[in-house]
Amino acid sequence: MVVQFLNSQVQQIIIHAVRTYPQECCGLLLGHLSPDRSCKQVIKIWETVNAWNPEVGADLTTIIPQLGQGKRDRFWIDPQDLLAAQRDARDHQMNIVGIYHSHPDHPAVPSESDRLLAWSEYSYLILSVRSGIVSDYRCWALDHHQQFQPEEMRAQ
Numbered sequence: 001m002v003v004q005f006l007n008s009q010v011q012q013i014i015i016h017a018v019r020t021y022p023q024e025c026c027g028l029l030l031g032h033l034s035p036d037r038s039c040k041q042v043i044k045i046w047e048t049v050n051a052w053n054p055e056v057g058a059d060l061t062t063i064i065p066q067l068g069q070g071k072r073d074r075f076w077i078d079p080q081d082l083l084a085a086q087r088d089a090r091d092h093q094m095n096i097v098g099i100y101h102s103h104p105d106h107p108a109v110p111s112e113s114d115r116l117l118a119w120s121e122y123s124y125l126i127l128s129v130r131s132g133i134v135s136d137y138r139c140w141a142l143d144h145h146q147q148f149q150p151e152e153m154r155a156q
């Protein structure tokens, strides 16, 4: 799968990640999946608030044994935000094609909790923010064994 962005969209996500540092930022990628399922075209960046809180954490302890400390190493998209984005996408003949989030002072590589909470149809763009500067970003998707594999990301 190739995930196609506009440079301005990548820029918007980078600014969001820098603004949110040292907490994790998160948001949704709205767009189209090509009919042959070889390419995703991102049309709209949907910024969301990182809604992580201890209650969310308590709800997830059954699936994630080792939880992080808070918004520095965890993100959560409020289901209401997800619904609003889904509605907007549908109204404009789009889908949610992916999720982005940042890793403050950690590599742009999915964590085990990212993997456990991931949905197979989504692309996951992860940005590494080090000392307030985005140093790397990469796209990932689950394979058939529920393991993350790199996805090709293009920006123009």
Ligand SMILES: [Zn+2]
Binding pocket: 101, 102, 103, 110, 111, 114, 126
């Ligand atoms: Zn993560």
